[in-house]
Amino acid sequence: MYFVVGPVLLYLPFVFMFLYISLNYFVKGKKSVCIVVLGDLGRSPRMLYHSSSFAKEGFHVDLVGYGGSKLPDSIRRNNDIRKYLLPDVPACVKYCPQLLVFILKVIFQSVTLGVTMLFSPKAGFIMIQNPPCIPTLAVCWLVCWLRGSKLVIDWHNYGYTILSLGVGKQHTLVKIANWYEFYFGKFSAINFCVTNAMRADLSSLGISANTLYDKAPEEFKKTQVEDKHELLLKLSEKYDLFVPDKKSEKDTEETVLTVKQSDGKIVNRQDRPAFLISSTSWTEDEDFGVLLQTLHEYEIAANTKENKLPDVVCVITGKGPQKEYYKEKIEKAEWKHVKICLPWLESEDYPILLGSADLGICLHTSSSGLDLPMKVVDMFGCGVPVCAIDYKCISELVQHNHNGLVFSNSKHLLQQIKILLDDFYTGQKRLTEMREKLEIFQAIRWHESWKKTVLPLFTSEKLKVH
Numbered sequence: 001m002y003f004v005v006g007p008v009l010l011y012l013p014f015v016f017m018f019l020y021i022s023l024n025y026f027v028k029g030k031k032s033v034c035i036v037v038l039g040d041l042g043r044s045p046r047m048l049y050h051s052s053s054f055a056k057e058g059f060h061v062d063l064v065g066y067g068g069s070k071l072p073d074s075i076r077r078n079n080d081i082r083k084y085l086l087p088d089v090p091a092c093v094k095y096c097p098q099l100l101v102f103i104l105k106v107i108f109q110s111v112t113l114g115v116t117m118l119f120s121p122k123a124g125f126i127m128i129q130n131p132p133c134i135p136t137l138a139v140c141w142l143v144c145w146l147r148g149s150k151l152v153i154d155w156h157n158y159g160y161t162i163l164s165l166g167v168g169k170q171h172t173l174v175k176i177a178n179w180y181e182f183y184f185g186k187f188s189a190i191n192f193c194v195t196n197a198m199r200a201d202l203s204s205l206g207i208s209a210n211t212l213y214d215k216a217p218e219e220f221k222k223t224q225v226e227d228k229h230e231l232l233l234k235l236s237e238k239y240d241l242f243v244p245d246k247k248s249e250k251d252t253e254e255t256v257l258t259v260k261q262s263d264g265k266i267v268n269r270q271d272r273p274a275f276l277i278s279s280t281s282w283t284e285d286e287d288f289g290v291l292l293q294t295l296h297e298y299e300i301a302a303n304t305k306e307n308k309l310p311d312v313v314c315v316i317t318g319k320g321p322q323k324e325y326y327k328e329k330i331e332k333a334e335w336k337h338v339k340i341c342l343p344w345l346e347s348e349d350y351p352i353l354l355g356s357a358d359l360g361i362c363l364h365t366s367s368s369g370l371d372l373p374m375k376v377v378d379m380f381g382c383g384v385p386v387c388a389i390d391y392k393c394i395s396e397l398v399q400h401n402h403n404g405l406v407f408s409n410s411k412h413l414l415q416q417i418k419i420l421l422d423d424f425y426t427g428q429k430r431l432t433e434m435r436e437k438l439e440i441f442q443a444i445r446w447h448e449s450w451k452k453t454v455l456p457l458f459t460s461e462k463l464k465v466h
Contacts, residue, residue, distance in 0.1 A: 032122075033060075035127045036128040038066075038136045040068035040069050041083075046154070060123075062120055067085045070346070086116060087112055089105050090108070093108070118143060125151075125458060126140050126151055127154060130181070133180065134159065150190065152190040153191050155191060160178040165284045192211075194213065195393050197393040198370040213396075213397075228355075231356070232255035235343060256313060272310075274311070276361060277314070277354060277360050280375075284322075285366060286363040287365070292326065292330070294417065295340065311337045311339075312338045315343060316340065361387050361388075361413070362375060365389055376388060385420075385431055386404040387405045387406075402437055
């Protein structure tokens with residue numbers, strides 16, 4: 001008896017693994033999907049939109065990713081969406097040599113992600129956001145193989161191109177990441193991507209994808225003046241920029257853009273500045289220096305005697321590695337006609353502020369040249385025209401002289417802003433024309449587009465999980 005127990009215990013892990021795999025293949029997955037983001041869930045809007053749309057169509061949704069930013073109420077309070085937060089990589093790891101940091105981080109993330117997914121309820125489909133591709137693609141492919149699930153990839157960009165921004169295109173890690181990304185990408189049952197240009201590129205690599213353009217959800221719309229006034233009053237408690245330099249009347253409730261009249265009606269101030277907005281990730285593929293130089297030149301132009309340009313309030317949202325560097329530069333600027341603010345916003349306040357803007361500025365250039373800036377989608381959803389920096393496929397979203405303008409440098413952007421704001425107080429002809437053309441874009445929202453492109457692939461008999 002004593003000679004038998006040892007070998008039996010030795011084989012138990014293999015027996016357990018066999019039963020686990022067999023059970024997962026024989027037990028049919030529910031009408032369910034596991035959505036994986038190896039990043040801050042609150043800063044991954046497209047994947048949150050996927051989650052909401054799946055839940056609306058009767059799917060059980062498991063949302064796996066990191067905490068950090070506050071999730072929207074529509075996600076937090078939805079009982080059909082279960083949240084699984086991954087543990088952060090231990091802080092002590094950052095004190096190791098750079099290569100060792102990368103290796104330890106990959107190992108830690110692989111284990112925590114794999115364990116979380118293996119011990120959560122089985123999902124018929126596992127949808128991942130790419131990038132990041134390491135280690136997400138390999139881990140999720142392995143989990144799909146063990147559990148009999150279908151792998152779905154939503155290609156937002158290419159991970160290896162983002163890596164190359166930091167270490168250079170010829171670095172060995174970039175070459176490994178390039179091979180790894182497209183090798184595991186070919187194991188997916190369904191692929192989505194954000195542009196037709198990316199779809200063509202994936203096709204050339206042997207990966208068939210469906211283009212799912214980003215569309216703004218319903219909450220992104222033109223902000224009513226009452227909602228604008230309420231938000232600016234709230235922000236003025238923390239940021240002086242939203243307080244008017246001069247009040248039109250004593251004891252009136254005013255902001256830099258709005259005023260509450262004696263009869264209680266809230267209106268836009270007649271002398272209000274132009275409200276520009278930009279959202280940035282403060283990374284290498286978004287050169288904020290372009291906008292800063294443009295605003296510096298605008299300040300000089302606004303100081304001339306023949307100036308008819310309005311003052312400008314520029315709000316920049318987002319967070320990232322270069323934010324503090326540029327924040328110091330902004331604080332040193334002594335400008336009279338241009339004011340800049342970098343506010344922290346609740347997720348519910350972001351669409352309201354965006355819908356209050358006169359003009360949006362986009363500095364996104366794309367590491368691959370194949371993705372589109374979601375911030376412009378949000379601005380368009382609010383009916384805000386955009387000046388966007390030019391790159392390979394931006395024309396799939398911003399049509400020059402139609403719904404916005406495309407620029408190549410700070411001098412070009414300055415010319416565009418001056419042209420658009422030249423008649424700010426006397427009609428806003430160009431801005432109005434662009435707003436009218438954006439109504440076509442606003443007519444189709446995320447869920448409607450999602451139902452046409454995504455839902456049929458998840459209800460197809462060929463792809464149902466058995």
